[in-house]
Amino acid sequence: MTIDRATKEIPFVYVKVNEQHLELEDLLKHGVTFQSGNPKLNDLQAVYWFKLDFSNELDTLTSQKEWILHPTYFSKAFLYLNENGSVTKRPIGKFNKLDAKTSMIYTPGVKFTKQNLIDQRYLYLEAHLTFPIPNEPRFEYISNSNNRFFTHYYTKEDLNLILPDQIYLGACGIIFLTFLIIYFNILKPEFLFYAFYVVFSAFYLVQDNITLPGYNHFYDHPLGYWSIVISQVLINLFYVLFAIFYLDTKKNYPLLHRAMQGIVVFLILLIATDFWAYISENYVTHYTILNLQRIVMTLFGFFSMVYLLIKFKDRLALFVVTGSFFYMAGALAYLFTINKYHMIIGSMIEIIIFSLGLAYKIKQEHEGSLVLQQEVMSKEICALRAQMNPHFIFNALSSIQHLILNNDKKSALTYLSKFGKLARNVLESSREATVSLTEEIDLLRSYLELESLRFDKAFQYSIEIDGTLDTDSVEIPLMLLQPFAENAIIHGLVGKKKGDKSLFIRILTQGEYHVFEIEDNGVGRFPAKSKKKDTRRKSRGMEITQKRLKMLDKTEENKNTVEIVDKYDTTGNPSGTKVIIRIHNP
Template sequence: MKHWLSFFIIVFGWGSTLHANVQEDRKIPFEVFKDNLKEDSVDNVPIGGNFKPSSSFTERTSPDEFYWIRLDFTGFMDSFSENDSLYLKMNTFDHGSLYYWKANRVTKKTIGYFDKGSESEKIPFENYYSEVKLDADGLIDNRYLYIRAKRITFYESIQNWEFSLLARSSKTNYTLNDLKRLWPYFGFTGLCLVIWLSTLTFYFYLRRPEFLFYSTYILILYFYVCGDILNIYDSIFSENHLLQHWISQSVIQLANVCYGFFFIYYLGTKKDYPKIHSLMYIIMSLIFVPILLIVVLYLFNYMDGLIFINAYFMKAVFALYALGLVYIIFNAKNAQAYFVLPASFSFLISYMLHVYFADPNDGLLLNSRYYLLIGCSFEILIFSVGLNYKVHLEFRRNLALQQDALTEKTKALRAQINPHFIFNALNSLQNLVIKNNTVSSLKYLSNFSRLVRNVLESSFESNAALEMEIKMLNDYLELESLRFDNAFSYEINCQTDIDTASTEIPFMICQPFAENAIIHGLLPKQDGEKRLTIDFNMEGNLLVCTIDDTGVGRQATEDNGPWQQEKKKSRGIEVSKLRLDSSGKTSDNYEIIDKKDSNGNPMGTKVILKLVVEV
């Protein structure tokens, strides 16, 4: 959180501690003496020890060895006389003590980063340096300070150590140069936040595991890339710096696990890449082994094991990943592969550059992290496009399934209409035969056979040309007129500028409403005109079909009149309404109007169907 606060201070110019240039560091000469004693005590300070210049030490430090460092302040006495307190800038040692003069005796203060109660603090915007406050009269023999230090996190060259004397704390000297070093990390933070939120949202919406694993991968990867630089771990683990270090160095293992599962689900390796699927599970199993080892090594405080795992195991894992990617290059089976390849290779290449171009003394690989930052940014951007592409495919697939389901539903509903209509028509023919009306029966049979043939020929299509629909309606109405001895009249009108040959509507969508108007509206009427009118008109992109009768109206039909038969559900009307609703093209696709005169008496019923035509 310290870096975030510093970011806002620098951006908005708050405070008076911003400087154009960093204060000048005054390098302190020092000598080193390797310590074989394990006890850290003021009585063991090797004041007369055989100290040697750091240039004489060619070997690297070992996690098992302590070193005594003697700082010589001979040339800095003017600074001590002019200041009540100064600050010592030094490498951040994992364990260490500073020995100085106080109250006529040698005293020590803890300065190790992993030591409890350490009085040193890491310098903001610096990866490897800390500072500790010095007293003006704290020099031993008015010349020296002694440090007993140990490095356990990596193997470091002693020649990499530096010590400087500062007149004021580095924490009060934030500069614009500090911001320039950190703005890529703040930009990467924003990128990760946006992509993490979007992938997590897609997971809750689609419930696809690849989105969950990738959102988790982004979160863990962000901690690995920026956790040390932006001091995020300090905010989480407070003063437990040792645990913080173990987790910061191990979190990449968890990122690899999440990436592996994302890789499996995103590419569908089980179905499309069975060999890669097996390889990925081998890699996962291998990754879980060092994760368990790291837990055990932490409990036994065996730092060499962590260093070895980070140095060699990651290279083996990445080599296996690269092998799988090479296989996919020559065996790509879906579009997702073309997102995986550039994204994964950008990360692998950036990681290799991150390791290869690291300073030999940069044991934590922090100063070369810009390479990793760039590679991870490209990877996240490419995969974000790839995941959005997969969402697009998912929506298209769902839309196709819905369309297929709608088509099958429409066919099923139409299949219910045809038997219903044919059954009624045969009943009508039976009535004519019973009445021994040979002429009408033959005419009826001729019309009926033509109508049935047209119905059967059109049964394979969901829609019919308006021309065919009008012809079938005309045949049907003529059949019904013959059946009931011309008890009603009818007409079918079509707007002249409608191309009836190319305009298509749902097959036999009007017939059930016309049948209902005849049976329940016109035939029960005892006096007055009995007329059925069907009109087809265009209104914009809608074909409006109006079925208008002069019958008794729906209210009279509900009463027990002389024509009222046993109440039963009108199956044809029900199916037609379902067909209109299932089309989903308009929200108000049909309307039923009860016509009444000025006195409120029924004058018939009007049904209005609004159909989106297909030309």
């Protein structure tokens, strides 16, 4: 099918008057003189009257009954035509209720017939401006049957105009939802402000081609249209709010912070003032306000970029400067060329840069959080040692006192020697988060020897090490195994009344894992929990060790694990506990 969009241009003359409420009859009575040429449509206080002359088109108009007039798309406009011998006034402006718009590019136009011509040759059009129109006025007409090629069909050229807008709109929608979700998860205000900045950028730059349900009715209403126009101010408002929190200007850039606070107040007052001017139909003030904010924000943007380049403290400032540069370049190009795609390109580059900047900030804060967690964990470990050491020292000294009172000097000296060695090793290693497996085994062996002496060798222990394992090259968290060994002795073996008491420690390699097993043949966990004495206290050592293992795991799969296995004999009675620690070592 061939798309025939051939239109015929209608010659016209015009007159500009300052009286807002004249009717056509009044205008003609005043004897105003229409003039030829193309007027500059930039006087918001004037009314432009156009007389369209069809004298050379009468034969063409006879060929079909109905025709469609396509005038310049004015905000408020009225077409004067002949109906049944009298002149009637038909609203045809953007803010007037017209036929439903079915095309994303073209208006439906205004239907007329040859009989509608005044004096059998003219149509008159009254136009009111709410904003300057940069293009020259143009009036064309086409047959009603061919008008469908404007309203219901798209050519390749049309799609080339629509596609960039839709890509930009879709990208902004995805980014808006993404940052909104991030905000609700981490509650950082910069993500919320940036999400609103993106969505208002989309509304402002793609205002003519948005396909949301009901949008056309909203956009073609005076207040709806103002909401879209004022988006250019909201863009700047949310951008400044975003920068305040993104850069933490109150802390890092106090001078810039005060300037930004002033700009926020200025923009809020400007929005309120502009709303008053607009609803009062004071369009000159409305347009002046918008130009004022463009000038102020351009100057402020340059000041901010220069200030940050001189005073920047980290890469976050460079993200802001780079993104702002591309956005301002696009905005200025749009201002001087009236080609919105310059601003869309600048906005897309800026959005990409700021998205990377926000991702960088998340990474920066995550790394800072990890460092803080490690410091907290280190303090907790120190606190644990501070809690454990007096308790352990008291028990050790009590045991030494017991041996001396029993005149077992040899055992007392042995105990004291081993205790001193353990205390020295712990103090020497206390500054390191990790130690070699060899050092950990030495500390564990010294601890077990002391506990064996303390309990009169009431239990036996063994440490088995995989022969293929190089214990000097393996690094593990300091005192990883000691809390589990202590738990096995205190809560498992000491409470056992009959039979041998054994503690087995095995250090193995299984694929990508180092495996540590601490197994006892004591009373098990549940009988131990039921006892009142010495078992109410939760093992802080085990709890902290599990946290340390989780922090040591750099992956998201939590490959470092602690598994506790309860053992039972053939009759179903508890027969001990087995702890299996797996540390991922790819």
